[in-house]
Amino acid sequence: DAGITQSPRYKITETGRQVTLMCHQTWSHSYMFWYRQDLGHGLRLIYYSAAADITDKGEVPDGYVVSRSKTENFPLTLESATRSQTSVYFCASSESGGGAHSTDTQYFGPGTRLTVL
Amino acid sequence: QQPVQSPQAVILREGEDAVINCSSSKALYSVHWYRQKHGEAPVFLMILLKGGEQKGHDKISASFNEKKQQSSLYLTASQLSYSGTYFCGTALIYGQNFVFGPGTRLSVLP
Known part of the structure; x- marks a missing residue:
C-alpha cells in the first residue's frame, strides 16, 4: 500500500531493553522525521533526515539512535x-x-504507542 | 522556541465560530497548521509565509500577523468533524524545521 507506515503499532517493553521502531514510506520523499507526543508537550522532534545517510538531531535526541541507509x-x-x-x-x-x-508538508504515519515498564 | 497556543481548549456548539492563536516571542518565517483527531495522526491544513496572504480551506482560514508574530486559525460555522487538537508549527528562518506548539483541543458538540 502506498503511503507511510509504522510498525509495530503497539509495543510493551521493559526498562533497559533495546527497541526499534520502523518507518517506511513509498513516496520517495527526501525528508523523514521522528516525533514523540506526550500530553501537554505536543509533538517534539527527535531526529530527522534530509536524505539517505544524512541525519540530524532534533529537540529531544538523547537516548535515541537513527539510521537511514x-x-x-x-x-x-x-x-x-x-x-x-x-x-x-x-x-x-x-x-x-x-x-x-x-512541498514541505509533512505526512504522518499512524503512530506507535510504546510503553516501557 | 516552542510557540504558544491559545486557548488550550475550547468547546463549541455546532455552527459556532472559533479562533485559535499561535504566537512566538521571535519573528516568524512560516506557520504550519495541522489537525489531529483522537487516536489518529496529525493532518496538514495549511501553511502561511511571512508576507503571504490569508489562506483558506473550506470554512477554515488562517492569517499571519508579522507585527504581532502571531498566526490565527479561524473556524467558521463549526461542524462536528472539526473536533480534534489543532497544532501550529513555526519556523523562524528558511531551512529550519518547524517546532510544534502544545496544541489546542477543540470539541464541537451537537
Missing part, C-alpha cells in the same frame, strides 16, 4: 529503554524541507 526507511532505536520514553511515536515524511513551501 535507504530513502524509504527510517528506523528509530531506543538503545536502553527508560520509563520516560513511554510515549506515542510518529514518523513523518515530506518532499522537501525548509518550512516555506507546500
